[in-house]
Amino acid sequence: MPTQIQSTQQATLEQHLNLQVANWTLLYTKLHHIHWYLSGPHFFTLHVKFEELFTEAGTYLDEIAERLLSIGGRPIATLKETLSTATIQEAKGTQEPNAWVAETIRDFAQLVTELKEARQVAEEAQDGVTEDLLLSIQSKLDKHIWMLQSYLGH
Ligand SMILES: [Fe+2]
Numbered sequence: 001m002p003t004q005i006q007s008t009q010q011a012t013l014e015q016h017l018n019l020q021v022a023n024w025t026l027l028y029t030k031l032h033h034i035h036w037y038l039s040g041p042h043f044f045t046l047h048v049k050f051e052e053l054f055t056e057a058g059t060y061l062d063e064i065a066e067r068l069l070s071i072g073g074r075p076i077a078t079l080k081e082t083l084s085t086a087t088i089q090e091a092k093g094t095q096e097p098n099a100w101v102a103e104t105i106r107d108f109a110q111l112v113t114e115l116k117e118a119r120q121v122a123e124e125a126q127d128g129v130t131e132d133l134l135l136s137i138q139s140k141l142d143k144h145i146w147m148l149q150s151y152l153g154h
Pocket of ligand 1: 035051
């Protein structure tokens, strides 16, 4: 039987993983929104880049949800719960391409912060496999942030 502390740590870890599930579900749609609605002289470059990003988002969503199932959790799987749980804001309308890129950098930076928090909880729960998964996603996001900042000339 798990101790009270172990059960509490497990529940907290599941909450953190479900926040990731909700945010990646939302981002999967948001990155499509940008892919479809951006315009301007860099359309072709950014259209392809955002397709790469939403494809990755779909992979992370599935990996985190299946890890959650593997440790006995229940991943969020409805849009209603996604919207009530996600901390990333949905996209609205259109804006300049560079504003989309800057917003994506902010969203990814927020996810990095939340991934670090989730990793800390996984460490406390002695769940090295989840820690590894979260770290690998964080390293991809760090690289995207650097590349998108370079695109903006920052
Ligand atoms: Fe497309």
